[in-house]
Amino acid sequence: MAEVEETLKRIQSHKGVIGNMVVNAEGIPIRTTLDNSTTVQYAGLLHQLTTKARSTVRDIDPQNDLTFLRIRSKKHEIMVAPDKEYLLIVIQNPCE
Amino acid sequence: MQMQLLDRFPGTPAPSNPRSRPMETGRWPGGAPHPTPSLSSAMEIVYVYVKKRSEFGKQCNFSDRQAELNIDIPPNPELAEQFVERNPVDTGVQCSVSMSEHEANTERFEMETRGVNHVEGGWPKDVNPLELEQTIRFRKKVEKDENYINAIMQLGSIMEHCIKQNNAIDIYQEYFDDEEAAEMMDEAPSAKTINVFRDPQDIKRTATHLSWHPDGNRKLAVAYSCLDFQRAPAGMSSDSYIWDLENPNKPELALKEAASLCPLLPTPVLPFTPSCYAPAPACWDTRKGSLVAELSTIEFSHRDPVYGTIWLQSKTGTECFSASTDGQVMWWDIRKISEPTEVVVMDITRKEQLENALGAISLEFESTLPTKFMVGTEQGIVISCNRKAKTSAEKIVCTFSGHHGPIYALQRNPFYPKNFLTVGDWTARIWSEDSRESSIMWTKYHMAYLTDGAWSPMRPAVFFTTKMDGTLDIWDFVLKQCDPALSLKVCDEALFCLRVQDNGCFIACGSQLGTTTLLEVSQGLSTLQRNEKNIASSMFERETRREKILEARHREMRLKEKGKAEGKDDDQRDEELVSDLQAMVGAAEQEFFDIIYTELKKKEADAMKRKPKIQERVAEDQEAEGDEDTLEAEGAEEET
Numbered sequence: 112m113a114e115v116e117e118t119l120k121r122i123q124s125h126k127g128v129i130g131n132m133v134v135n136a137e138g139i140p141i142r143t144t145l146d147n148s149t150t151v152q153y154a155g156l157l158h159q160l161t162t163k164a165r166s167t168v169r170d171i172d173p174q175n176d177l178t179f180l181r182i183r184s185k186k187h188e189i190m191v192a193p194d195k196e197y198l199l200i201v202i203q204n205p206c207e
Numbered sequence: 208m209q210m211q212l213l214d215r216f217p218g219t220p221a222p223s224n225p226r227s228r229p230m231e232t233g234r235w236p237g238g239a240p241h242p243t244p245s246l247s248s249a250m251e252i253v254y255v256y257v258k259k260r261s262e263f264g265k266q267c268n269f270s271d272r273q274a275e276l277n278i279d280i281p282p283n284p285e286l287a288e289q290f291v292e293r294n295p296v297d298t299g300v301q302c303s304v305s306m307s308e309h310e311a312n313t314e315r316f317e318m319e320t321r322g323v324n325h326v327e328g329g330w331p332k333d334v335n336p337l338e339l340e341q342t343i344r345f346r347k348k349v350e351k352d353e354n355y356i357n358a359i360m361q362l363g364s365i366m367e368h369c370i371k372q373n374n375a376i377d378i379y380q381e382y383f384d385d386e387e388a389a390e391m392m393d394e395a396p397s398a399k400t401i402n403v404f405r406d407p408q409d410i411k412r413t414a415t416h417l418s419w420h421p422d423g424n425r426k427l428a429v430a431y432s433c434l435d436f437q438r439a440p441a442g443m444s445s446d447s448y449i450w451d452l453e454n455p456n457k458p459e460l461a462l463k464e465a466a467s468l469c470p471l472l473p474t475p476v477l478p479f480t481p482s483c484y485a486p487a488p489a490c491w492d493t494r495k496g497s498l499v500a501e502l503s504t505i506e507f508s509h510r511d512p513v514y515g516t517i518w519l520q521s522k523t524g525t526e527c528f529s530a531s532t533d534g535q536v537m538w539w540d541i542r543k544i545s546e547p548t549e550v551v552v553m554d555i556t557r558k559e560q561l562e563n564a565l566g567a568i569s570l571e572f573e574s575t576l577p578t579k580f581m582v583g584t585e586q587g588i589v590i591s592c593n594r595k596a597k598t599s600a601e602k603i604v605c606t607f608s609g610h611h612g613p614i615y616a617l618q619r620n621p622f623y624p625k626n627f628l629t630v631g632d633w634t635a636r637i638w639s640e641d642s643r644e645s646s647i648m649w650t651k652y653h654m655a656y657l658t659d660g661a662w663s664p665m666r667p668a669v670f671f672t673t674k675m676d677g678t679l680d681i682w683d684f685v686l687k688q689c690d691p692a693l694s695l696k697v698c699d700e701a702l703f704c705l706r707v708q709d710n711g712c713f714i715a716c717g718s719q720l721g722t723t724t725l726l727e728v729s730q731g732l733s734t735l736q737r738n739e740k741n742i743a744s745s746m747f748e749r750e751t752r753r754e755k756i757l758e759a760r761h762r763e764m765r766l767k768e769k770g771k772a773e774g775k776d777d778d779q780r781d782e783e784l785v786s787d788l789q790a791m792v793g794a795a796e797q798e799f800f801d802i803i804y805t806e807l808k809k810k811e812a813d814a815m816k817r818k819p820k821i822q823e824r825v826a827e828d829q830e831a832e833g834d835e836d837t838l839e840a841e842g843a844e845e846e847t
Contacts, residue, residue: 125374
């Protein structure tokens with residue numbers, strides 16, 4: 112339990128990180144550093160996208176699996192680390 | 208007596224026993240029989256009626272007789288006045304299957320557009336998402352899960368890696384953004400055929416001249432004629448065509464009687480095209496159609512076929528000039544084409560004698576130098592003329608000789624107008640206006656006659672030539688000087704003419720059988736390379752300088768020879784002529800080398816005395832003299 116806290120805190124403290132959240136397999140945000148409405152929005156959308164990405168990868172090669180998903184936009188970068196049951200989502204502003 | 212008449216349905220077979228059924232003949236009151244229709248057992252429709260013999264009447268006796276005119280009504284035109292002609296008559300007259308139209312409506316399918324509002328979903332049934340307590344409780348429960356902890360640890364480490372990566376460098380950075388796109392030099396020069404336009408006539412004629420339409424470059428005018436002097440077979444059409452590039456099957460417009468050798472040139476302003484084979488220049492207006500719009504009179508025009516015409520850049524846009532092998536160059540105004548406005552005779556002895564005149568084959572005119580023009584002759588001499596000279600004798604400024612045969616193409620370099628390209632006999636030569644004795648650069652002697660040449664409008668160092676063996680050569684003297692950069696076999700028969708489009712990408716070449724081929728050259732050959740202008744101009748300058756030095760040398764040698772010859776006796780000179788040619792050549796060479804050697808020695812001695820700065824200049828001179836050396840050693844075959 113303490114390690115989880117520590118990990119998430121460490122992630123948050125990195126340069127440029129705007130926020131992070133943990134989402135479960137049903138799309139329910141378990142833990143978040145952002146406000147509720149934003150969290151709900153991110154959780155819902157990214158959950159669907161991750162599922163789609165994963166199915167795409169597995170469709171092409173069934174032995175393959177999705178390990179990481181990075182979406183770079185003009186303003187920031189959204190990084191999604193998928194697991195069997197949970198998703199770790201981090202929003203970072205990459206310094207250039 | 209009664210008779211029964213059976214009216215059988217025609218075509219049906221007779222039943223076996225026609226009177227098998229007993230008939231009931233009813234009687235109307237009054238005695239008249241009435242018929243009883245009946246259906247026979249064999250599905251035949253039979254109508255039976257009864258008639259008394261006495262009621263039959265007289266027997267028919269048919270007999271033939273002649274036709275009898277019963278009535279003859281002649282037409283009465285006065286009746287026509289009671290009628291009015293109806294025009295147009297809108298009556299459909301058609302014998303076809305009659306059809307009817309029906310509409311049917313299928314059952315409607317109801318559709319509705321609805322949006323779905325996603326609210327927090329996924330919560331299990333027992334948890335109410337709105338109640339804070341329940342959600343917090345649920346979350347806490349999840350966080351206690353063993354699985355959760357492991358998962359987060361793992362994901363956390365992956366995530367950290369990526370975050371740090373992001374912080375370290377911008378992995379999506381665009382490199383080489385400000386660099387200009389691609390070095391085209393890597394790609395080997397190439398050209399491919401895009402389209403082939405064949406002469407639709409049965410008797411094939413040579414495509415002798417081509418021109419591109421000035422706007423849009425979508426049309427190509429091709430002039431056809433028979434080049435064998437007066438050997439055109441009967442029935443050979445004398446049309447020339449304007450082709451649309453998109454449609455290679457059929458020409459867009461045919462210009463009648465345009466059997467011309469010479470250019471169909473679209474004018475800069477109007478859609479006229481002057482053209483001529485027959486000595487009289489003629490004009491076609493593409494707006495008016497395919498017949499000749501204007502034709503000059505025979506008395507005042509050329510006496511030989513006209514080989515070159517060019518439109519002049521004038522305010523009215525109606526001036527052109529033409530050159531022919533009779534030795535005259537004439538200026539015309541289209542509006543008054545019956546007589547030339549000016550005539551110049553190509554007599555290089557400056558005496559205006561038509562007998563001495565050289566036949567003109569090609570014309571050159573650059574609109575940036577409006578008073579000068581150049582004429583290429585059948586004798587292999589290029590004459591440069593000044594239009595504005597006061598006396599006719601002064602019109603001819605200078606001559607350049609060097610070709611062994613007629614000069615078929617003459618064009619100034621679009622970037623450096625002082626240098627011009629001539630194509631004739633088996634070589635193509637580049638000249639500079641400053642050096643009159645010889646060309647500054649020339650190609651080697653080919654196996655086949657060269658028929659046409661042109662500079663590329665986009666690159667100063669690229670030019671194209673066509674040969675009698677059907678090959679198109681693309682020369683790039685920045686890249687390679689001994690051979691063409693690209694040599695393409697376009698067709699099996701001879702190629703006669705060549706025209707480059709203004710963007711430098713497309714080339715059209717016409718062949719002996721009237722086939723015009725449209726080629727596209729690769730990007731590398733049609734876009735200006737870095738530094739190319741500088742390199743080309745420095746090459747031109749260097750070669751011009753070399754020629755100048757050679758010229759000076761020759762002049763000196765000639766003066767010396769003159770001096771020597773005047774000093775010697777006639778007998779001695781005869782003796783020399785008789786003696787071995789080889790010995791003479793050897794002696795001359797030896798003498799020349801001696802002179803060079805002494806010069807070199809002198810220069811070295813000078814250099815030793817002066818400061819090191821000047822050594823550079825000496826080295827240059829030595830190089831120049833070294834060039835002369837190699838030139839003499841290798842003979843006339845040296846290329847630049």
